[in-house]
Amino acid sequence: MLRFNKKDLNTLNKIISSRRDIRGNNFINKKVSKKKLNIILESALKAPSVGYSQPWHFKIIEDKNLKDKVYNQFEISYKKSFKKFENRPLYKKLKLEGIKESPINIAVFYKKPKKEILGQTYMKKSGEYSVVCAICNMWLTARALNLGLGWVSIVKPKKIRKILNVSKEYKLIGYLCIGYSKDFLKEPELKTIGWEKKKSLKESILK
Template sequence: MKNFSNKDLETLSSIIGSRRDVRGNNFINKKVSNKKLKIILESALKAPSVGYSQPWRFKLIKEDTKKQEIYNHFKKSYEKSKKKFEDRPLYKTLKLEGIKESYINIAVFYKNDKKEILGQTYMKRSGEYSVVCAICNMWLTARALNIGLGWVSIIKPKKIKKILEVPKEYKLIGYLCIGYTKEFLEEPELKTLGWEKEKSLKECILK
């Protein structure tokens, strides 16, 4: 296996630092080719997984009617969530999804295997964490292709499974919106708006 150069590291660091959560006010009406979608999905397959279980599964959603159903559910969940942020008026102004505007939605699931998984006997949710690693690969690969990706989390997993007619042995981990964007912001939007301050490495290290 090859060794990587400092230039490779710089490129990787640039992609990581340029990753953004893209929302509906930035997606544009442009098709993402099947070739590039395949590259994004295949990058997920290269993620680490506990016990080499590879528990990720994907549901691709292109149909406008199905997107509308998902959006209708999101809207109800979003309205309910406003109560939790009544002391932060900024919340009501945020665009928090791109379900209808993005070219394709991808629901990412964890496949619950009934057999014992190596490395999962004590940390039962480590299989789900493996799926999160797969999503991270997709996010970075999409950015390297200059394609936007947004993660929608103000939804109820059981409701999404019902809409998508997914069997009970699958658990929703992430609902992703993917498509070309008019721009990638220089800074994360929530940082720019002052929703939260960026934490330093020192703040993140436990003593």
């Protein structure tokens, strides 16, 4: 049986604590090797999935024209969201993506199964949650490789799917930007600028 020690736990905790959402103002112009990209993708395949369904699918985007189209869709969605944050002018100043700056973009999709899946009888979205677990693995593995990863969520999934020419049976779960970063902040940016306060463990436990 494989067992871990305190040193392993400390290393894992260090990687988890150092994970950051990297944006376009931090990516540098340095190519990511295919070997490292494969390590990140392989880590996704080791994620837990309900009923061992493994419902994840990946579309790797390096083409500049495709990135530009995705970015244009982001811009439309980003500007439309201004009204939702009218009382928070800082929103317009935030750099919230790295689509064009990062050398690799990965669109992560969920494919709905055609058969019944063990464990999904009542919690239908648990298949999508499994894909999120895969993304989390990718994020932590990227950090362990000293690569930055940013998750772009201000996009319309159906629009991105059409841009990437992916069929309707796939649902976009995450759009990721991957590349080398000039820096990894000591604290999450939104915490540092006071966008939100850190939640304590006590506050997170229901009574």
